[in-house]
Amino acid sequence: MTLQRTVTTPGPLLPFLLTAYPEVKKTKVRQWLKFGAVHVNGRSITKHNHELHTGDQIDIKAQKPAPEGPKLPSGLRILHEDDHLIVLEKAAGWLTIAKDSGKGRNVYSVLTDHVRSANPKLKVWIVHRLDRETSGLIVFAKTEEAKHWLQEHWHEFEKRYQAVVEGAPPAASGTLRSHLDESNPMRVFSAPKSEDTREAVTHYRVLKKAAGRALLELTLETGRRHQIRVQLSDARCPVVGDTRYGAKTDPVMRLALHACLLRFEHPLDGHEMQFESPLPKELANLVASP
Numbered sequence: 001m002t003l004q005r006t007v008t009t010p011g012p013l014l015p016f017l018l019t020a021y022p023e024v025k026k027t028k029v030r031q032w033l034k035f036g037a038v039h040v041n042g043r044s045i046t047k048h049n050h051e052l053h054t055g056d057q058i059d060i061k062a063q064k065p066a067p068e069g070p071k072l073p074s075g076l077r078i079l080h081e082d083d084h085l086i087v088l089e090k091a092a093g094w095l096t097i098a099k100d101s102g103k104g105r106n107v108y109s110v111l112t113d114h115v116r117s118a119n120p121k122l123k124v125w126i127v128h129r130l131d132r133e134t135s136g137l138i139v140f141a142k143t144e145e146a147k148h149w150l151q152e153h154w155h156e157f158e159k160r161y162q163a164v165v166e167g168a169p170p171a172a173s174g175t176l177r178s179h180l181d182e183s184n185p186m187r188v189f190s191a192p193k194s195e196d197t198r199e200a201v202t203h204y205r206v207l208k209k210a211a212g213r214a215l216l217e218l219t220l221e222t223g224r225r226h227q228i229r230v231q232l233s234d235a236r237c238p239v240v241g242d243t244r245y246g247a248k249t250d251p252v253m254r255l256a257l258h259a260c261l262l263r264f265e266h267p268l269d270g271h272e273m274q275f276e277s278p279l280p281k282e283l284a285n286l287v288a289s290p
Helices: 013-020 026-034 107-116 144-156 227-234 281-287
Strands: 002-006 038-040 057-061 076-081 085-090 135-141 158-166 173-181 197-210 213-220 257-265 272-276
Touching: 013 026, 013 038, 013 057, 076 107, 076 272, 085 107, 107 135, 135 144, 144 257, 158 227, 158 281, 173 227, 197 227, 197 281, 213 227, 213 281
Parallel strands: 135 257
Antiparallel strands: 002 057, 038 057, 076 085, 085 135, 158 213, 158 257, 173 197, 197 213, 257 272
16 A cells, blocks of 8 residues: 655644545554654655655555565465564464473574574564464564554454364353463463452354364453463363363364464554464364264
């Protein structure tokens, strides 16, 4: 997207932008400046009080696709990349980032190598995480400003998962509410509301039942550590393969949990972005009809 204007009256940049683009919210115009989307005579300008002169050409240049880099390892696939963020689909078995040792295959190190193949000064920032044995969609930022914006607004965006569970929840649809104690990152648990707990809310819908299992669609209202896993365990229908939280079976040697949809606004221009990832075949087979 490119929005062009010509300056007819000298003055500071921000007031000009607010007048020239009345359909755009003031907060969004400030984001344009913050992320370098405003170009004056071909040069990116971020200062609100930059002085404009008659005849200056103003361009608003939104996100542009990043150049294609080296092929990623098996199990990782980039769905979208621009100057500000990367949306990636990962297979089960990949850590989001390595533990203290800094060793082992992880998405963060692969993407760091990926962006530095184009420019050694570039880096990536973690916006959120997926557990090692959870597959699906994950977002990384390519600028610190994008990271902060995405994290600040993350609760506003739609995050949807699919899970195959042992048994089934008591109703065809509903909402799971609890307070989670995350003080031990290795094992989160539900507890009475206190200063040490955080509210967790998950909406669910049963998509299919077969072979003593159920396929659920889950939409997160909050984003706590192990939220889905703990709440489904509390509902007596743990995620298949989640032996840490009460599952009795592990037929595919992974969690039967998949991040299937992300819908959010791009931090630069507010454009709505939606990405979907189909349920992996090995999970779909767990609820296949006989």
